[in-house]
Amino acid sequence: MELRIQNLSKTYPNGVRALRDVTLTIPNGMFGLLGPNGAGKSTLMRTIATLQEPDSGSIQLGDIDVLREKERVRRVLGYLPQEFGLYPSVSAEALLDYFAGLKGIRDGAERKAAVESLLQQTNLWDARKKAVGGYSGGMRQRFGIAVALLGSPQLIIVDEPTAGLDPTERNRFLDLLSEIGENVVVILSTHIVEDVTELCPHMAIIAQGEVVATGSPNDVIGEIRGKVYRTKTEKAALAQLREQHEVISSKLVAGQPVVRVFSETPINGIFQPAEATLEDVYFHRLARKAKGVEA
Numbered sequence: 001m002e003l004r005i006q007n008l009s010k011t012y013p014n015g016v017r018a019l020r021d022v023t024l025t026i027p028n029g030m031f032g033l034l035g036p037n038g039a040g041k042s043t044l045m046r047t048i049a050t051l052q053e054p055d056s057g058s059i060q061l062g063d064i065d066v067l068r069e070k071e072r073v074r075r076v077l078g079y080l081p082q083e084f085g086l087y088p089s090v091s092a093e094a095l096l097d098y099f100a101g102l103k104g105i106r107d108g109a110e111r112k113a114a115v116e117s118l119l120q121q122t123n124l125w126d127a128r129k130k131a132v133g134g135y136s137g138g139m140r141q142r143f144g145i146a147v148a149l150l151g152s153p154q155l156i157i158v159d160e161p162t163a164g165l166d167p168t169e170r171n172r173f174l175d176l177l178s179e180i181g182e183n184v185v186v187i188l189s190t191h192i193v194e195d196v197t198e199l200c201p202h203m204a205i206i207a208q209g210e211v212v213a214t215g216s217p218n219d220v221i222g223e224i225r226g227k228v229y230r231t232k233t234e235k236a237a238l239a240q241l242r243e244q245h246e247v248i249s250s251k252l253v254a255g256q257p258v259v260r261v262f263s264e265t266p267i268n269g270i271f272q273p274a275e276a277t278l279e280d281v282y283f284h285r286l287a288r289k290a291k292g293v294e295a
């Protein structure tokens with residue numbers, strides 16, 4: 001199964017251009033969609049999930065025309081939205097059973113087996129009798145993925161699932177995602193660069209509604225490899241460095257700014273060459289987009 005998005009555009013009635021001519025081919029496996037707040041990730045996810053219409057463009061999932069055959073899409077779709085409501089006083093087991101019924105799993109024994117297996121898989125088995133209202137953020141997200149996985153979907157969309165999770169719960173959630181399988185399309189939308197580096201063989205960076213990079217993390221990093229330099233500096237020197245160089249990022253390390261810059265030509269002096277990272281590409285592309293420079 002392959003998801004092909006072509007020339008997708010969307011402008012909201014208030015004039016915000018959330019998607020601008022987005023074209024992406026998403027193969028089986030984990031695909032990371034990386035972008036800052038407001039980049040258009042949720043708009044794209046909701047459009048693929050048949051919850052809203054674009055102004056123009058097309059989406060094809062295998063032989064399904066996503067924008068025209070919504071029912072067919074919904075049968076093979078598992079969607080974990082950024083925010084979802086639950087019935088707080090109901091136990092995870094009862095609620096998952098209810099959602100399984102909605103998903104069309106009518107046979108009682110089959111439904112029980114599906115619910116049990118998903119509660120095990122998401123590590124919620126021991127907490128299955130607890131009301132979901134008492135679940136922690138991480139447990140809620142794992143419950144959300146259990147719901148999304150009902151009915152063995154072929155296309156799984158998870159929209160910013162790790163935002164707000166502590167590191168242990170985040171790792172647990174990412175492990176769970178990576179076990180889902182290679183024969184389904186999994187789209188992980190996130191603003192956390194490490195989520196993508198650690199997990200996704202394919203990815204895209206989206207900024208201001210446009211795809212600004214796509215490929216494997218290694219390909220994407222390859223575009224700036226050998227062009228990243230770093231230096232330790234003083235806070236007072238930062239403004240001048242920004243004027244003289246294309247600064248990718250500056251971080252305080254033990255109180256001292258460490259600055260990473262992009263340069264097409266070798267620079268020396270106070271700078272040392274640095275190993276390019278996905279985070280460098282991300283900040284570099286966002287900065288260029290914000291300045292209106294083509295990458």
Ligand SMILES: Nc1ncnc2c1ncn2[C@@H]1O[C@H](COP(=O)(O)OP(=O)(O)OP(=O)(O)O)[C@@H](O)[C@H]1O
Binds near residue numbers: 016
């Ligand atoms: N229903 C809407 N009406 C008007 N503007 C909207 C609507 N939904 C989103 N937007 C705007 O469209 C742009 C893209 O929003 P979207 O939620 O798709 O981005 P995102 O990358 O998912 O960001 P976030 O991480 O903040 O959710 C933003 O500027 C947002 O304010």
